[in-house]
Amino acid sequence: MKVVFRVDASYAIASGHVTRCLTLAAALRRRGAECVFISRQVSGNLLARVVAAGFEQRVLPGQHELLAVSETSEESRKSLIDDAMNTIKALGGERPGWMVVDHYAIDSEWERLLQPHIDEILVIDDLANRAHQCDVLLDQNFSLLGEQRYADLVRHDTRLLCGPRYALLQPEFARYRATLDRQRSSALRAFVSFGGSDLDNLTGLTIEAFLAPDLADIALDVAIGRNNPHRDALEQLIARRPGARAHVAPESLAPLMARADFAVGAGGTTTWERFCLDLPSVVIALAQNQVQTGESLDATSRIEYAGYWSDLTASDLSTAAIRVVTGLKRDEVSSPEPLVDGLGADRVAEVMTPTQSSALVMRPATLADIDSYYWWVNDAEVRRQSLSTAPVSWVEHEHWFASKMAADDTLMLVLEANDLPIGQVRFDVAEGGAVLDYSLDTIVRGRGLGETLVRKGLEQLSQSTSIAVSATVRTGNGASAATLTAAGFQLAHPDGDAEAKEDLYRFEPALVDQ
Structure with a gap:
């Protein structure tokens, strides 16, 4: 194609x-x-x-x-x-x-x-x-x-x-995220970057801001873009600032971000690169289209939004950076729920070039899947079809996911398309059977993959045990009912209570094997 x-x-x-x-x-x-x-x-x-x-x-x-x-x-x-x-x-x-x-x-x-x-x-x-x-x-x-x-x-x-789930980031950001260890020392390091050109020299303004006494002990990694017209002056300025180092047109920003404790930079795509690597940031809008995003992220305590570039002074940037540094030193900067995992380009590619169902792979869930499970459980359609429609908080999810991954009576599986997680199936095993839970990522809905997901999950379960499986479906959820029926489940009580909020489906391996 x-x-x-x-x-x-x-x-x-x-x-x-x-x-x-x-x-x-x-x-x-x-x-x-x-x-x-x-x-x-x-x-x-x-x-x-x-x-x-x-x-x-x-x-x-x-x-x-x-x-x-x-x-x-x-x-x-x-x-x-x-x-x-x-x-x-x-x-x-x-x-x-x-x-x-x-x-x-x-x-x-x-x-x-x-x-x-x-x-x-x-x-x-x-x-x-x-x-x-x-x-x-x-x-x-x-x-x-x-x-x-x-x-x-x-x-x-x-x-x-x-949304940032679809942020188009280079693959190395996902790789660095997988091995990231944010154990900060008392000696803090900041990363500074304002894109490839930085015509208005926000890089220089930021270095000037870090001359403030309260920021003098912060080490600086400064990225200078290939088209930056202020390159020579910046390199001279950086050479005079103790603890600062220039990186001209680095092949990737990921290594510099991964070793930093916080960042000062522009809005746009680098915002999502910093989020992917869990990097607290002072963000400056370089264009009007970055203002709304900056204000929204600041309003939800995800960044320190300094404002629009032409309204700012070095003193303003110093004040914003000092707020972040103070929070870091007091261990008051916490990671909110994830917005970016670095797989956005693969998600968009999956929409444009769908993987054949025969090429999908089922694998055991790992601790690295916590973000995907969080997004799946809080998907608007999943919440709408649940008996409890309220969103699940990140704190609740962290506790739930850790307990499920550690449980001996739970089998958690992830469906992948070209190494991209696109769905999950879970079996909670108890005496007399197992309870099924499953969901598909919104990017692959409408492709008839629900049956594939459930069948592959049942195949994995059958390798360790042969027990009956039940699943509850909210009454009126025709799509899930059709998926379970196609996968071999039967409605347990066809003549059940007309006022019931959910229907029970059962899968009997013995019946399928006959």
Whole structure:
């Protein structure tokens, strides 16, 4: 399958859009997809980086940036249409399976022009300020409004992938997360990063903030992007600050984040990289689209949001950093419930290129699965179908998960698609039988995998024991009832109480073996 990306980078746009598209492209390539990039050759472009990553790069004519469309501007509207026509031309008569669009200047008009030439369109957005004509919309940012932000901006059948679970992070962040040990010493270390260009030199402002006496003993790792025009001045400034070290265009930020105790940096994708590695942060909005996310995360005590960059002084940053340092030294910075596990790109790739059911693998659950189980139990549809519809808190979940993993009478299994956890099945064994619980990740619902999940679970259980299995289903949950019936369960009391809130299903191995 061919996937085409329409994305740009420039000094003004910065590198984030191309970076996250490269991450998604790499995840798709691991699944056998052929990925092609279509971009404009504007100042600060990353065409060479795309080619270096092993992807084909096609270049659109013109060296001017595609600007956000104004409804009152004929020129900007014509520029958008010209871009769409040139993109169609760049396809060379091919019809890709997917077009991924990651561009704040592109809206439903452009997408409608491309639709006859593409099977499906996935839009990456976080502004929620314009209409889209797409099959899937991905917004990896945190918002208290969730999917409601796009209620009037997409078709009713558009699939929404909203939230940091879908953050497009490089694979090393998940690997570092798996071995992370946040045992902090008295000598604290901070990580500073403001992206690939940092035109307004927030890096320099942050170093100045760390000259404050209360922060003088903090070691600094400072990442300087490849396109940063202040590089020489920054390296000189860092050389004069004791305990500070410059890292110019590091191949990955993950090792620097993993060894830090806290961070100061921009909003955007690096926010989710820091969350993945459980790194307390002072966050600065570099663009208006980062303000809402920063305020939402601050309101839920997940970050120290300093504010919008142009409103800040070095003193403001010092004050914010001192608050984080004080909390760390008093051990008052606790990890809230997980938002990011580093598998977002694999989730999006699974939506775009579904794994065949014959290739799914069942394995025993491990302690590393705690995040997935937390998200599954708090899935909106799971809560709606439960007798208790209230969300499960992270503290409750931690205790429950630890006790279940340690229990000798519980079998917990995870279904994987290309190493991505997509569902769970659990058997609580007691005298006379076992009780079944199962759930599928929202990204794979509607594919008929419920029966596969339950059957594979029963096969694993049968390897250690041959006992009856029961499962309760909330009355009216036709999907679960159909799944259990297809897997060999029977309704225990077909003529039961009409007022009952749940139905009991039973699976008898002896009957199946006959």
